[in-house]
Amino acid sequence: MTKAYRPIFVAGLLLQAACVSVSNQPRGIYEPGQVPGESTVERMPASPPAAARESPAPLSRTRPAVRSEPVASPAILALLDEAENNRKSGQLDNAASALERGIRIQPRNPLLWHQLADIRLQQHQPGLAEDLAKKSNQLARGGQPLTQKNWAIIAKARRAKGDPAGAAQAEQKAGN
Numbered sequence: 001m002t003k004a005y006r007p008i009f010v011a012g013l014l015l016q017a018a019c020v021s022v023s024n025q026p027r028g029i030y031e032p033g034q035v036p037g038e039s040t041v042e043r044m045p046a047s048p049p050a051a052a053r054e055s056p057a058p059l060s061r062t063r064p065a066v067r068s069e070p071v072a073s074p075a076i077l078a079l080l081d082e083a084e085n086n087r088k089s090g091q092l093d094n095a096a097s098a099l100e101r102g103i104r105i106q107p108r109n110p111l112l113w114h115q116l117a118d119i120r121l122q123q124h125q126p127g128l129a130e131d132l133a134k135k136s137n138q139l140a141r142g143g144q145p146l147t148q149k150n151w152a153i154i155a156k157a158r159r160a161k162g163d164p165a166g167a168a169q170a171e172q173k174a175g176n
Contacts, residue, residue: 072109076102083115087122095119110139110146117153126157133157148174 079102086095117132151174158166
């Protein structure tokens, strides 16, 4: 190999190694106490006990419980803290940026969408705030306290857009 091609070859190897290491990173929502990368599926023993071989257990027809709010990873918790600190110090753009990073990491977390809706409302972007609060409601799946807070944001956003009738409807859904 000539010296001219050596840097390109090394760069290609580094790029390939980076792709492999990134693709093996765990993603998603973890249960409390679960370590990222740890399997949530319990392993069956190599051979079932004799009692299990004699009479098979009936299949369960119940659906697993669905959480109304996903468990936030440490990265998400850090981004929520960063956003709150930025909001308190008046740096709303930085707060929104931190929340958007959180949404890229955990897009199905309704709390992140709610917090971003609140920031957008403070930034005088009522249309965007309403859309974000609606997205949070979709993801919350009936999580009552969070959906009530989202409806309150929607009411404020509609009032800011000059829609008092829509605001009244949203306030009713918020329980106000």
